[in-house]
Amino acid sequence: MTTNKMGTGTAHSKLILIGEHSVVYGQPAIALPVTILKTTVTISSIKYGQYIENNESRRRLDVLGDEFEGVRQLILRLLEKFDSVRLPFSLEIDSNIPLGRGLGASAALATAITRAFYDFFDAKLTDEVLLSFANFSENITHGRSSGIDVATVNSELPLWFIKGQTAEPFDLNLSGYLVIGDSGVHGFTSQAISMVREKLTDDKIKAQGHINHLGELSKASKDFLMTNKLEELGQVMNHAHANLSALGVSHPRLDTLVDTALRNGALGAKLTGSGLGGVMVALAANEKDAIHISQKLLKNGAKNTWIYSV
Numbered sequence: 001m002t003t004n005k006m007g008t009g010t011a012h013s014k015l016i017l018i019g020e021h022s023v024v025y026g027q028p029a030i031a032l033p034v035t036i037l038k039t040t041v042t043i044s045s046i047k048y049g050q051y052i053e054n055n056e057s058r059r060r061l062d063v064l065g066d067e068f069e070g071v072r073q074l075i076l077r078l079l080e081k082f083d084s085v086r087l088p089f090s091l092e093i094d095s096n097i098p099l100g101r102g103l104g105a106s107a108a109l110a111t112a113i114t115r116a117f118y119d120f121f122d123a124k125l126t127d128e129v130l131l132s133f134a135n136f137s138e139n140i141t142h143g144r145s146s147g148i149d150v151a152t153v154n155s156e157l158p159l160w161f162i163k164g165q166t167a168e169p170f171d172l173n174l175s176g177y178l179v180i181g182d183s184g185v186h187g188f189t190s191q192a193i194s195m196v197r198e199k200l201t202d203d204k205i206k207a208q209g210h211i212n213h214l215g216e217l218s219k220a221s222k223d224f225l226m227t228n229k230l231e232e233l234g235q236v237m238n239h240a241h242a243n244l245s246a247l248g249v250s251h252p253r254l255d256t257l258v259d260t261a262l263r264n265g266a267l268g269a270k271l272t273g274s275g276l277g278g279v280m281v282a283l284a285a286n287e288k289d290a291i292h293i294s295q296k297l298l299k300n301g302a303k304n305t306w307i308y309s310v
Contacts, residue, residue, distance in 0.1 A: 005045040007120025011111035013037035013097045014104035014152035015180065015281060015308075016272050017225075018240050019161070019218040021196045021247060023146045027215030029161045030222060031152040034180075034308055037103060039095035041112040043120045046088045050075075054093040070141030074110055074133060078117040091116070098304070100186035102273015107149035110137035130154065143190040160222060170222070174310050176230045177290035178281050179261065183253040184303035185277030192249045192274040199247055210243040217243075234268025234283045241270035249275030253301055258282075260300040265289045 012035045019029020050061040052071070059065075064072045079085045091113070097105040114133040118125040134150040146163045157169035199207040217236045224233040241258055244250055254271045261269040261282035266289075269282040282297075284290035287307070294305040 005120065007043045007116045007118070008040065009112040009115025009117075009119060010038060010040045011108040011115070011153045012039075013108055014149055015178070016102070016148065016152075017158075017281070018221045018236060019148075019214055020102075020240075020244060020271070020273060020275065021193070021249065022211045022214035022218075023148055023161060023163055024193065024196070025200075025211050026163060027211060028218040028222075029146075029148055030158060030218055030225070031148050031161060032158050032178075032310070033152055033155055034103065034306075035156075036306060036308060037097045039093065039097055039105070039108040039112045041109070041116040042092045042094070043116045044090045044092070046090050048088045049090075050088065051090045052093070053090065054095070070106065070137040070139075071109065071113065073140050074113060074137035075117075077136065078114065078133065082117070082121045082123070084121075089120075098182060098279075100188075100278065101182055102187050102189075102271075102275070102278035103180075104149040104153050106141045107134060107138055108153045110134040110141075111150065111153050113137075127154070141189075143193060158225065170226065172310055173226050173228050174230070174233075175228055175285075176233075176267070176310055177284040177287055178308045178310055179266070179284055179290050179293045179297065180272075180306040180308065181257045181261070181280050181282070181294075181297040181302040182304040183251060183257060183277055183279060184301070185251055185253055187274050187278030188276050189274040192276045195248050195276075207247060210246050214240060214243050230267055230283065230285055234266070237268030237270045237281075237283060238262075244271055244275060251275065251277050254278070254280050256300060257297055257302055260296055261293050264293050264296040266293050 015032045017030045023029035099105045111134045148161045151167040160168040221236045257280045258269040266282035272281045290307045
């Protein structure tokens, strides 16, 4: 094998607009691709060893750590797929998607890794196979995964998603801006999913009501997204945040950022992703308002913000 053989793969981020957690229980959700945040993986053949590296560290594959077990198992499965379990390689990760923030970092990484290996081995990769590998990794990383993250990081269009049934792309007709604010708190997807499951066990009627209402909000928001009804969409976002808070998956810093956005001109705001930290998203009518909201979020505890035109 030549020492200069390479393969690359890329995937973008995602944002769940409406339907977090309820999507796990069969309700529809709407997710948006966030193409300003990306992960690129480059695999290079080397003389010996199997290494994973980014701008912070370089680790052997066999000592990645528990938090990257999904990545490790994915790589092992891909190596087995190509009968190359002893392949010496260096896998370099270049990403501006923050980890543990509900923006699909692990799904994007799994997707980029799969694409990079198939590119390295000059093999054809179908969408079905790509989703299978990426979801395999996600299920190890997060436990019971709905599949929405993997579907969205592989889509250029918004998705209407129902677990086990459909991931239907649709066109937006919306003139607004989304402001994403990072709480600086690492989210815990598996813990959040477990908390909601416990709520459904301990207080099924109330918790199921919140799940059902989130599903209804998803249905309403699809119409608003396609008919440029910004104010109505903002109200849906506010209601969704209230439901998610009632399910116990918000966080004081997220609530502070949501309140800050609403006090400074946002049409709506909510947590996005699994919660217990991570990021929130606010809807702004125009770029000027979005910039103002972003500045206020940074002054009130946000560690970073991103403005995304929809």
